[in-house]
Amino acid sequence: DAGITQSPRHKVTETGTPVTLRCHQTENHRYMYWYRQDPGHGLRLIHYSYGVKDTDKGEVSDGYSVSRSKTEDFLLTLESATSSQTSVYFCAISESDRNTGELFFGEGSRLTVL
């Protein structure tokens, strides 16, 4: 158990409203990731972090921002949600700084934008 908690697990919101998803880890792992999962697309990287205040964009970062003010928390924000952002969002951590490709995923946050 990698100790990853995502909140909320389910959210329904309306177009144009801001949404923040939270990922919390109980360890002090350096790397944290946000992915979205959509049918036909697999999992696509939105943003990732390699330390407090150190973040970088993934392949589908438009419309999303992230923040990491503490090692244990990685926040994903949709400033103005759109229907195309309806998805299941997964947070993941890497327990190693080496490039092993081994990530531990949270249970996911299902977001519906009406």
Added chain:
Amino acid sequence: QQQVKQSPQSLIVQKGGISIINCAYENTAFDYFPWYQQFPGKGPALLIAIRPDVSEKKEGRFTISFNKSAKQFSLHIMDSQPGDSATYFCAATGFQKLVFGTGTRLLVSP
């Protein structure tokens, strides 16, 4: 643009049969190739992984075959069981970022 191409999209296999999922990549900077298994309502979980200097890796009923020159790799599930029914993702990593294939939904019929 999918950096890792995965096929088939779905697969039905009889219990006891062999399940085969194939993936191909273009970026030669990738240096680690994991496979993830995902059950409905859960996050993906690492199943097995391989480095490109190894041509095959076996863990129990799961085997990865890797062809570096062809830039292809595949997952074989031997003696497939109904409990193996899940979605499988191949992936490739470089520079601490993991890129996934589009997934294969496997159904093992009893």
